[in-house]
């Protein structure tokens with residue numbers, strides 16, 4: 001699970017180790033990455049909205 | 058030591074050149090409001106950040122190109138990735154962007170806060186003039202280009218404020234927060250005065266807001282900044298910022314004028330009065346399309362001088378001027394002009410340039426028509 005999160009975070013930044021990429025592709029199913037990606041995407045938007053909300057006072 | 062001197066000289070040259078750019082008007086002005094100063098500082102901070110990034114990136118690039126050139130036996134390094142470097146060059150720009158966003162957002166918040174204004178001015182874009190209404194003060198007027206057509210056609214020497222002068226400037230008090238409400242009667246325009254750091258699109262059917270609090274009295278000039286038709290370049294903005302008591306006196310004077318004008322609607326007007334008033338209105342409002350001598354510019358703008366249809370049809374003539382001709386460039390003047398001005402310009406166009414119908418249209422009659 002931690003590996004998946006780390007890979008999704010790396011994808012957010014757009015930088016990934018080649019070795020990690022190979023390991024990820026050995027998992028077979030992309031489902032875990034897709035679900036984690038969506039969840040973390042929503043989380044990112046929520047965090048940005050919260051920061052904007054706090055900044056707007 | 059030598060390199061240090063070179064860097065120092067380079068830095069001085071850059072700072073010096075930015076001062077020259079400011080003095081010459083190549084840079085954006087510092088302006089005359091607190092906000093315009095803040096916007097200017099933001100602009101300069103971000104500009105210098107960009108300069109530093111540019112110098113570093115191109116410096117490294119040119120240095121590497123020169124130092125590791127092929128003729129000196131340089132060998133290309135063959136590697137696939139370097140995660141550390143990649144993370145650094147991704148996060149550093151991210152931090153720079155966030156660093157720029159923080160002060161920029163703080164300023165934006167101030168720009169978007171027109172609360173607690175002491176004066177509301179409605180600014181309406183029209184093809185091709187600005188209309189100013191002091192809300193709740195019963196003062197409203199049009200602000201037309203004052204540059205003579207002869208200068209535009211190149212028959213006369215251009216004046217000092219060529220295309221940046223109007224018959225009636227927007228008068229504002231200093232030291233008071235003034236809220237602007239923008240809209241448009243026809244197409245997109247944009248009200249732009251660099252010294253006030255206000256550049257706002259005016260959108261038909263929508264009202265947008267902005268505000269100023271001017272620190273120094275003076276005359277500030279600007280232009281329409283949204284392409285809006287053939288006379289886009291002929292609808293300048295002139296703001297007259299005056300001391301507070303001077304402004305209050307001006308406002309009272311304008312209110313008295315408006316009251317007098319309202320009374321004028323009920324009385325009977327002489328032909329001469331109407332003609333004189335009408336000539337002024339025609340010159341500032343109609344002449345840009347129908348031409349100074351009423352000769353028009355067919356096929357775009359019909360002639361009014363010797364226009365048979367106009368001479369024969371007085372009711373139709375009134376209707377065209379009041380309500381415009383939809384689907385054509387002929388605007389409706391029912392809100393732009395008051396009953397006296399409407400009656401005067403209709404009378405004028407019925408009697409000038411040999412139209413000689415002898416009809417005097419009374420303001421009271423127009424007022425009645427507008428009320429229907």
Ligand SMILES: [Cu+2]
Nearest residue numbers: 246281285289
């Ligand atoms: Cu315009």
